[in-house]
Amino acid sequence: MAAEHFTTPDATALRRAYYAEVAGRYWKRSVTEAEIDQGLLDFPADDLVPPTGWFVVGRLDGRPLACGGIRLLDPATAELTRVYVDRRARGTGGGAALLAALEEAARQLGATRLRLDTRTDLVEARALYARHGYREIPAYNSVPYAQHWFEKTLDAAAS
Template identity: 40%
Template sequence: MKPHISLADPMSPQALHSLRAYYSELAAVFPGGFDPGPFPGDGLDQMRPPLGLFLLALAGENAIGCVALRGDGTPTAEVKRLWVAPAARGTGLAAALMAEVEKRAHQMAISHLVLDTSRYLPAAIAFYRRHGWTEIARYNDNPYAHHFFEKPLTDPKSTL
């Protein structure tokens, strides 16, 4: 079954399941674990329209991936929480989630995306580089982040 990507509330049961799975994986990989702060976390209003969004990839009723866009009303927004379930990795789902978040960001008049990631996630670093993201200087105080990226969005119609 091909996954379906759809807009979701970040507090929905499927979204919370995805976030818990994501945080659990980070805790297992990061030396010293991972503390997401108050769960489900601050800033969820910035991951809901009109400022941002939260996308879920569903296989039937099962959440197998997610990505969020955290906005503040400016032309720049931050991509957060890209996660794909282990069983769905290698299928192109991460690329599909990122393409969808970029498309929807452009529709929201967002022209510039940023994101951060950890040195303990080398596959993520390689993924972002392969998909047109450019490394930039640190833009936040996230203690788990070591790599920072940006991507300007162009009109999808101009590349056809």
């Protein structure tokens, strides 16, 4: 896992794959390139850069197959976003490694807790978060499509 600007070709391809999957699952159909373009405009990633954010790309055998971002909500709270693991990397520990990298990035930004929102149909994501110590909490935002909210208190050192 390595920090990478969200506009690099690999990061952009992963963000497009993320949007194609989450939108396609929600709409129960394949999404068009134009819909992906619009989704990236509607949900920009320009806050996922230091000093208030971070974007990470994960590679398996040199291939970019995972990504995720964090943004500070306040000095103590960071939010996970755009967490994505390509189907080819699922079951390899890539999700756990991605979460560990994002949690460390949040610590480096001074956060002591992480929050996220997700949807009911993203079953694998919800299971990943629960396995790694995230607990469901009441809604902390009114983001469109959010149906579940999670939080994890971060230890001072990596877990």
